[in-house]
Amino acid sequence: MKGADNLYSGRRSVLKATGVIGATAGLGAIAGCLDDPEGDDDDDLDEIVITQGEIIENPDPNDHITGPYFNVLDPVYEPLFNVTPEFEFEPRVVEEWEDTDEGAELTLRDDVVFHNGDEMTAEDVAYTFNRMIDPDLGIESDQAAGLGAIDNAEALDDTTVLLEHEVAPSLAEFEYANYGRVVNQEWIEDQEQPVAGDDEEAFNGTGPYEVVEYEPDVQVVLEPFEDYWGDEATLERVVFNQDGESSGRANALETGESDIVDNIIPEDVPGVDDADGVEIREETSLRNVFLVMKSGVEPFDSTEFRQAMNYAVDNEGIISDALGGYGEAMTQPIPDGVFGHNPDLDTYEQDLEQAEELVEESGYAGEEITLYSPEGRYLNDADVAQMAADQIDQLDNVDCSFDTAPFPDISDANSAGYDDEEMPFFLIGWGVITGDSDYGLAPFFVEEAPQETLRNEEISEAILESQTIEDEDEREQQLQEINEELREEAPWVFLHSQDSVYGVREDLDWEPRTDESIYLWELDS
Amino acid sequence: MAFGKFLLKRTLQGILVVWGVVTVLFGLRAVTPGDPVNLIVDPAVDQATRERIRQELGLDQPIYVQYADYLQDLLVGDLGYSYQASRPVSTMVIERVPATLELAIAATIVALVIAIPLGVISGTRRNEPADYGATSFSLLGISTPNFWLGIMLILLLAVQLDVFPTGRRPVAFHDALWTFLTTFYVGDLLTWLHHIILPAVTLGTYFTALITRLTRSGMLDEYGKPYVTATEAKGIPETLVRYKHVLRNTMIPIITVLGLQLGTLIGGAVVTETVFSWPGLGLRLISAIHNLDWPLIQGIIIFIGVSYVIINIGVDAIYAKLNPRVLDE
């Protein structure tokens, strides 16, 4: 269910240092440090308050793939690897790793302890992976889809874990390095599944911070964990607040109640800019928003008709008018910066005449269609869809109306198959959170895939083949060809990847990153 | 009819109504299209797992078995688990009650504090400018949708003048009070007050308008009655007559109507909480409906329905004590 919504989860887009992202990586200095021009009072930053649209749905670190949740949970349940600003993996809980015939072998630190005092073992790490892959262990993890290549995890000795897989090593690495926030097997097995407590007792990680207060949907308060193996907890207190209204978050920032707030809508930008002591900081994200056209349903079974829809919509115009410029136009199903993105493709530029001609060719002139959109799920989603619907409606030979629908209905439609007639035309988004095209292609374009929107044997086979290519360059080329093919096939109306816009206290030396995460432990004072 | 017997009868009726409420909700959930399993798991999850979940939830059982299980669970206070958050619904309901209660009580206080003096002035100075002012205000008050009023207050007092925050509840009243009682630190209480004023005025305005109207017409009615003329003739000062007798008699219909309007208060709270991101039951209900999280929707509405029935029995009981004639009817 929530998988379709992983757009709020652009977290951990582990990008190869190629293309544009490599160049912007300098910005990705992650959760920065306090810029203290005087350089004298280092104790300024001992408490930080971050207000997000959502904090966490439940305290279980293995259950979700939603970005903002990780901001809250990562300091408590630290990830296995560090991801550098250059998007390389560095040792953290895992000290060394290598690929063998059977799979990947991870060597772990031996001095890691859980907040309840238990020592962390390889058994715990293996259990964590199995818990995410295997629903019989208690939870239906949304992270399972991201770990599709990993078949099983096994502890070889106290500090070694084997992750069995049969795919290219780089694809497997993308997967296991993104997930794996270690839980304590013994402790977890005593909990409800997924962990569902509503106080500070519901958390037990190995991270530098522990939870001291938890009020669901309202607030999480963190303080340093004294027995942490490293020395990364530099803040004495961290507060995560939840406020679902952009204007409310902007207000919290301006009044000094909050130091960092996420998802400021373009309309609130000037206000924050004008306010004293705070400013806007933005970064492109890997959240990709598009209009699905189910290729098994009339009139969308015609490639010409689908192309016509792409020519009818002015995605650059939508970005400037509905998103205040905070977005990048899409040229293919995969956003720029992801492994396998094809840099040589152009957007479909708006061309109403060509669109009308293509509609004529498709034989569906005079069609009446309705575009559905969720509300408040993605940045100005209903505005975007309303403008797109109106632009299609401008065509002389197509009637397009617009309506909103609850997100679960849209998500249902998204996973109902490529020929489900209930709701064949809707706006939805997807974050390619592994940083690899496979995660953006396989769920939609492989036959019988969970969210299949296009039935095309050739493309389907090409994607499956790409999963087994070991040579990185060869694999990249294959993915780029698939993306080019998909641009022509036009299974979606390609819209944009949206920017993340934060409001930040001016003196805070922190820059947002493309994967939208906020890392506490790199905050220096 | 004795008071005890009256109370028993009302309680039995109340139980019947509660049974009706839970049955209606079970029915609504049963007729909702769509597979609940889809709401719980990722689309990628395979068929066998879905089947297992269906069994765990008892969804493979015939409908009457499901209904019996449901009633049995309710009797022991088990409202099931939220599809979305996987937490017990009972906890998710209870933890949101204080915020809604704070809001409802604050709104009622706002309403009474403004409305009764306004109604008294209006009723005693009939057809004078003050009366026209009060009647126009109350007409506006009952005709304005409260969410719009809330937004206008935000626009004026939060966005333009920056006097109040746009919403949220940074601290719970009971926590703020506890801090004050243990450390004499008044800051938290003030923060709470600062945040609740706009929501309370938003929710309270409709009731302010309503009570102003009732007080005014009550005053006008009572003034015409012989006992007032008589006491005035005895030389008792006017103000004393006004407050002691007239107002007391006016209060009875006001209390009755307020009991009847409890539903409006709850409905209004749902909307007001949304406007101000006030973390109460209403905000949770709205997000539950957006997520089609049926156990949670059901739990919240059952809670509201049952509270409503209990409060009404209470109001009836008080009314019967004050006004024993009711028992004979």
Next chain:
Amino acid sequence: MISDRIKSNLRQEFRRNLLPKLGLAILVVVVLMALFAPVLATHNPNTTGHFDDGNSYPPIGTSYDSYEVVDGEREPYSVEYSTDHYLGTNNVGQDVFSRLLYGARTSLLVGILGTGLAVVMGVPFGLVSGYYGGRVDDAMMRVADVMLAFPSLVLALALIGVFGSMSIPVPDPIVTAGFAEGMPSATILPGTITVVVGLVTWVWFARVARGEAMAIRNEEYVKAARSLGASNATILLKHVLPNSLTPVIVLATIQVAAIILLESSLSYLGFSGTTLSWGYEIQQGQDYLRTAWWVSTVPGIGIVLSVISINLLGDWLRDSLDPNIEGEGGGA
């Protein structure tokens, strides 16, 4: 059914007071707006993109500060009004004035149809309950009690969860006849909301009708009709129903106002079924309060004026006819 005495009462009250006249005047304006929306509208209400370089136009006579991006830097920029857009444009560049007109249609349609549905369901229910009395009445009133245990907004939300959103396009005769080029060819009736507001308010009509039926069933002329062999159905239709009309009319008037408020609340909460609704527009505008204050403000004024006008007429009817009724208010 409506006696001469009542008629003269109505006339007298109307003549004597300013308020019903004011109410009628406003209501006439709102109804005309709704009826002739396609002709009066200056733009198609769904057409997006009426922007000044990406900025919404403010209402005539106003301006506001925005910014434009020059070489990656934000430069201050003052957005002036356009005489093409009387009340400015909204966040997606749609004409606010045209949407105000179309919003009136949705409000009145839902208000009238929803009330109609409530009358059709509630009145027969109440008449039967009150006329037969005894066990029948007891059972039927328990059903009503269950309905009353739900605040109407809350019950409406639950029903919307069940039904989902259902929009019914109703062809617009003015556009079909060719009098309004470029306007939407159909008005969207939010089907779910219309049914739901009827379902949650019928019980008030049932209560009023029941009260009347109970009062009438023992009247001499009803007894006489019965002794002459008239069937219960005949008596209900011929004698009881006409006599309960007066309070039903008064209640129906007030309920139209209450339903307009309920519809706008539901749309505000994101369950509109059509985007041409005042409540939806207010919700859209809430995110833009800092820059585009008019987007939320204008439709709210529309709601307040319509509801006031209907309430004023309701007060006039109540004062003239003096029925004893209660109903849930529309404060939500």
